[in-house]
Amino acid sequence: MKLAEALAERAEATRRVEQLRSRVVGSARYQEGETPPEDAAQLLADAGEVLDELESLIRRINRTNAAADLGEHGTLTDALARRDVLRLRHSLVTAAADAAAGTGERGYGRQLRSELVMLSALPVAELRGQADALAREIREIDVRIQRANWEVDLLD
Known part of the structure; x- marks a missing residue:
């Protein structure tokens, strides 16, 4: 993979985390007797996975930038x-x-x-x-x- 591709993936992962954050916040509280719009715990877990991938990608990008x-x-x-x-x-x-x-x-x-x-x-x-x-x-x-x-x- 070229560095430019990794940079595009980093940007996409960052956008995905922000989208998941917004959805978690929107589903974190709900009125008694109602059903939450989405499973906030699952969204939070999904965001954690994306963040782990993002951290790995950022580390690789930084290593590449320092060596290039x-x-x-x-x-x-x-x-x-x-x-x-x-x-x-x-x-x-x-x-x-x-x-x-x-x-x-x-x-x-x-x-x-x-x-x-x-x-x-x-x-x-x-x-x-x-x-x-x-x-x-x-x-x-x-x-x-x-x-x-x-x-x-x-x-x-």
């Missing part, structure tokens, strides 16, 4: 960490540029001569350039990660 070498980018785990931090950095730089530019504020300029003038404390154009470079780097590393997901075999 992407060359200059280190392991797949290293690349995932890099991508996560790049996304955070991009979000920070974009928010700073938006704030400095006054994006989202009502009215960008003065309406009356008596109103205060708002000035930018940061170089907006430079920040936008940094954000563009970060977005490009995120896309590049994401492509490498996706390629590896389809090339790397899942470890036991």
Whole structure:
């Protein structure tokens, strides 16, 4: 099995656990004289089995990510960490540029001569350039990660 397939199975198992959780909660209490919609104990047992499978799958995915070498980018785990931090950095730089530019504020300029003038404390154009470079780097590393997901075999 390829890593990408395991990631899809992990996502499906996570969705299944959430569905079972919702059904357990909906069936955990019922009115006297009524029949519960479903057997909550059985649903809980089913969820436990799915969670056990999910744990095993996550362990295998993590082992594979730590062992998969992407060359200059280190392991797949290293690349995932890099991508996560790049996304955070991009979000920070974009928010700073938006704030400095006054994006989202009502009215960008003065309406009356008596109103205060708002000035930018940061170089907006430079920040936008940094954000563009970060977005490009995120896309590049994401492509490498996706390629590896389809090339790397899942470890036991």
